[in-house]
Amino acid sequence: MNRSDIIAAIATPPGEGGIGVVRISGAGAIELAERMFQRKSQKPLQSHRVYLGTIVDPDAGEALDRALLIPFRAPHSYTGEDVAELHCHGSPYLLRRVLALACRLGARHAEPGEFTLRAFLNGKLDLAQAEAVADLIRARSDAQLRSALALHEGRLSKHVQQLSDALLGVIASVEAHIDFSEEIGELDPQTLAPAIEGLIQQLDTLLQGARAGRILREGARVAIVGRPNVGKSSLLNALLGEERAIVTNIPGTTRDTIEESLQIGGVPIVVLDTAGLRESADVVEQIGIERARRAAEQADVILFVYDLSAPDEEADRRLLQSLPPETPKVLVGNKVDLCRPHPLPLSDETCTSPPS
Numbered sequence: 001m002n003r004s005d006i007i008a009a010i011a012t013p014p015g016e017g018g019i020g021v022v023r024i025s026g027a028g029a030i031e032l033a034e035r036m037f038q039r040k041s042q043k044p045l046q047s048h049r050v051y052l053g054t055i056v057d058p059d060a061g062e063a064l065d066r067a068l069l070i071p072f073r074a075p076h077s078y079t080g081e082d083v084a085e086l087h088c089h090g091s092p093y094l095l096r097r098v099l100a101l102a103c104r105l106g107a108r109h110a111e112p113g114e115f116t117l118r119a120f121l122n123g124k125l126d127l128a129q130a131e132a133v134a135d136l137i138r139a140r141s142d143a144q145l146r147s148a149l150a151l152h153e154g155r156l157s158k159h160v161q162q163l164s165d166a167l168l169g170v171i172a173s174v175e176a177h178i179d180f181s182e183e184i185g186e187l188d189p190q191t192l193a194p195a196i197e198g199l200i201q202q203l204d205t206l207l208q209g210a211r212a213g214r215i216l217r218e219g220a221r222v223a224i225v226g227r228p229n230v231g232k233s234s235l236l237n238a239l240l241g242e243e244r245a246i247v248t249n250i251p252g253t254t255r256d257t258i259e260e261s262l263q264i265g266g267v268p269i270v271v272l273d274t275a276g277l278r279e280s281a282d283v284v285e286q287i288g289i290e291r292a293r294r295a296a297e298q299a300d301v302i303l304f305v306y307d308l309s310a311p312d313e314e315a316d317r318r319l320l321q322s323l324p325p326e327t328p329k330v331l332v333g334n335k336v337d338l339c340r341p342h343p344l345p346l347s348d349e350t351c352t353s354p355p356s
Contacts, residue, residue, distance in 0.1 A: 003121065006032055007110035008102040010095045017090030022098045024084045024107055025115060030071045032105050033084035036098075037069050047073035055086060057101055064101070065094055079115055080122030128156045135217055143266035147216045163202055170195055215300060219261065219268035223295040226305035227312070227319060228276025231334035235305060236260065236273040245273050257291045272299070277319055302329045309338035 006026035012019070024033055030045060039053035049071070055064040068087040077083040088094055103109060111117075116133050119125045125133070128151055135148035150156075170192055177187035224232045233245035236258065245258050258273040272295045275288030296302055302323060306316045323329070 001111055001114070003118065006107040007114055007118075008099055008107035009110040009115070010099055011085070012090065012095075014092065016092065020088050020090035020092075020095040022086045022088065022095060022102065023115065024086075024102055025077070025079045025081050025110075025118065026107070027074075027082060028106070029082045030073065030084045032102065032107060033069055033071070033086060035105055036101055037067070037086070039069075045069075045071045047071055047076060055088065055098055055101075058105075064097055065089055075122070075124075078124065079118040080124045081118060126154070126157050128160075129154060138217075140268060141263055141266040144216050144268070147213060151213075159206065163199060163206075166195070166199055170199070216267060219270045220300045221295075221298060222269055222271045222301045222303060223292075223299035224271065224273050224303045224305060225277065225292060225296050225323065227307070227315060228278055230276070230305045230307040232276070232305050233258075233273050235303065235332065235334065236271060239271060256288055257295055277322075296323050296327070299327055302327050303332050304329050305332045305334050307335050308333045309335040 004027065006024060006029050008022060008024045011021040011023040034045065035058055036055055037051075037053050038056050039051050041051075045051065051069045051071075053067065053069060055067050056062065057064065065088045067089075070085045070087065072078070072083040072085075074081050074083075086098060088098055099109075116125065116130050120127065120130045132148050132151035135144065136152060139145040139148050173192065174187060177184060181187075224235055226232050233247045236245050237243050237247065240260055240262060244260055256275070260271055260273075262269050262271065274292035274295050275285065277289055277292055280286055280289065304316075304320055304323070320329070
């Protein structure tokens with residue numbers, strides 16, 4: 001990967017569309033685009049202006065498309081280099097022809113993410129902002145979009161920089177008192193304690209935000225766990241609004257883990273219906289139980305389902321205590337329509353509250 005190369009790629013998603021964009025970046029990118037673009041005016045191209053013309057193969061004299069050319073002169077471009085964008089009609093075949101022509105005239109195919117890599121190397125983006133570009137592209141909800149946009153605008157970077165400056169101030173104070181103790185006196189550790197404690201609290205808050213950000217990007221993994229025939233599959237179907245899992249009154253109906261995706265409050269959720277946890281001599285059911293426990297270990301939240309119509313609080317409590325203690329749990333009392341008038345819910349003494 002040579003940074004001096006002119007690179008080119010189709011910048012719009014695969015498939016047919018009204019408009020397709022071929023982006024070219026690097027020293028000489030605008031001049032290269034001019035060689036394949038005919039327009040009426042011969043005045044020099046101005047940066048950030050839109051020009052109407054025809055994309056033409058200069059060797060064959062063949063017109064490919066009526067298109068728009070937008071030049072962005074360095075350093076005022078996405079990559080910090082000269083950039084030219086050709087806005088064509090969105091035919092996949094046409095876009096491949098235009099890209100092939102650009103490569104024949106001196107560009108090369110860009111590697112995946114290379115435009116953003118050059119933006120980072122040229123100081124247009126920091127690492128957090130570069131990561132946010134991918135998050136913006138993949139956003140599937142308002143919450144994901146807001147989070148990615150805040151990251152792209154540099155809010156995280158500014159916060160980290162402020163923490164870094166504050167920490168450097170503490171270090172400078174310590175070093176000054178070591179080097180110039182005769183002039184400014186000995187260092188009193190108590191004077192630095194409030195600043196250091198404040199930094200630790202801010203770093204803890206930042207780490208908690210990182211976990212929330214991961215869940216927004218990747219989705220929270222929620223495992224539905226409980227004894228056989230307590231209504232785990234019915235809960236999955238209710239959450240999805242469709243009959244995804246088979247439901248019967250026969251314990252052990254669910255043998256394998258069922259994984260589905262949905263959104264709740266703009267947050268992507270990966271929900272897993274699991275086999276009922278119990279002692280079993282059935283080899284197939286044993287495999288399902290092992291997968292259920294693995295799902296619980298990897299989950300961000302556990303929905304622990306228990307049967308209010310046929311309570312076995314001791315068995316439920318033992319099962320609950322066997323689950324990963326650090327994973328937040330939500331107790332779900334099920335089959336309330338089949339039980340006596342005043343069901344007794346399972347105590348939540350063994351549970352960790354889920355995060356807000």
